[in-house]
Amino acid sequence: MVVAASLIKAVTDLETERQKGGQLCLSDESVSQRWSIYGFDLSGDMVLRDPHDNSIFGAIFHRKSTGDPPPKFAIAFRGTMLRKATAMEDIVNDCDYIFNGLHESTRVDMGLTAVKILLENVSENGVWLTGHSLGAAIALTIGRTLVLSMNTYLDTYLFNPPIKSLLDCRAGVKVKNSLKSVIIARSDKKIVSMDDIVALSKWIPNLFINEFDWFCNDYVSHFEFIKKMEDSGPAGEEDWTVAMNSLRSLVSNLFGNYSQPSYLIPSAHLTINSRHPAEGSMEAHRLRQWLNSELQQLRHRRYVSFQAN
Known part of the structure; x- marks a missing residue:
């Protein structure tokens, strides 16, 4: 680190x-x-x-x-x-x-x-x-x-990799995913490749995030959503379309201008800094917190999609 x-x-x-x-x-x-x-x-x-x-x-x-x-x-x-x-x-x-x-x-x-x-x-x-x-x-x-x-x-x-896109900023996870499902139902275009999901699932990048960092803390809910999705049974193409797209990418798809967000991935190892910075929320986004080899209050979570097997 x-x-x-x-x-x-x-x-x-x-x-x-x-x-x-x-x-x-x-x-x-x-x-x-x-x-x-x-x-x-x-x-x-x-x-x-x-x-x-x-x-x-x-x-x-x-x-x-x-x-x-x-x-x-x-x-x-x-x-x-x-x-x-x-x-x-x-x-x-x-x-x-x-x-x-x-x-x-x-x-x-x-x-x-x-x-x-x-x-x-x-x-x-x-x-x-x-x-x-x-x-x-x-x-x-x-x-x-x-x-x-x-x-x-x-x-x-x-x-501190950013995850929020323009239309995702104000919506909670449940609201976002519900809206995504509605949009997907209105589209007749295939916008996710299961071959790509399988390939990406085998790549496990290390993500270092601060849970008080507004720019990156949604990665926790992103991977928790995938985990619950897969734990509840075999995930289909529509499930993965919800998981691997932002609201903006799906709205763009309706107008024929689709581009999949590169920041949404199916597997990762997360190191989460749970310490609230005394200097304010912007400090939670700064690199210098990770330069401390004696950093405390770290949690580790490994999310590997079943698709990697």
């Missing part, structure tokens, strides 16, 4: 230094200690920059020693930075996520290309994906795409 979070923090620190007008100095110990302490190295050509604003949004860290345990490479993506130099493109990507279009973004494309190049020389258990907030959404989208397009399952560590 701390290793993956520290690599994400390193990406944020690199972008912070860039915004200060300094050169990309990877040998600066105040920054490089984030990765070097765990045996990783980082070179300039392994830094991912958004071509629209030249901001650093990700990095590919390389494990220096061949005798070290996996991963050989770790790809980390930072979260949204609401600062002058990064706010516009970060918000554009946030909006892509909200409207189920993140899979078409430049950052996902660059990250996916980088992973594919690594996998030409390294086995899938030699590569990690990790990210926080927007970065978690990017990593999740990449991981999901690799499962469905290449049958490749990467170890993935996602911190």
Whole structure:
């Protein structure tokens, strides 16, 4: 947990230094200690920059020693930075996520290309994906795409991954699922592939969420819904359509513009921070809580869909 979070923090620190007008100095110990302490190295050509604003949004860290345990490479993506130099493109990507279009973004494309190049020389258990907030959404989208397009399952560590879409914000779980069922009944289009559900069920990313974080705490109810659905008997296509779609995606489908949300997955290992931050609810979304190796009040839940068997 701390290793993956520290690599994400390193990406944020690199972008912070860039915004200060300094050169990309990877040998600066105040920054490089984030990765070097765990045996990783980082070179300039392994830094991912958004071509629209030249901001650093990700990095590919390389494990220096061949005798070290996996991963050989770790790809980390930072979260949204609401600062002058990064706010516009970060918000554009946030909006892509909200409207189920993140899979078409430049950052996902660059990250996916980088992973594919690594996998030409390294086995899938030699590569990690990790990210926080927007970065978690990017990593999740990449991981999901690799499962469905290449049958490749990467170890993935996602911190405070957002789950709410625009139309889901105000509705409770029962209300949302009831509305979804009504919409599905009015549609004659098949919008979920059981083959995709089976494939995704075998991928078990690690999700780190704070139960007081409004952006990601619905993951608990999402997986609990799937568990109850499967415990009550064999889940059919309509059940999975409800579970794997947002209200927005189903409404869009009625108008012929369907796009399945990449953040809804059937299996995961959840690490839940139950501590209410004294600083306020926004603190529950911050990465720094996961940099504490002695973090208390953690709960662990493993949700593996029956479809994985």
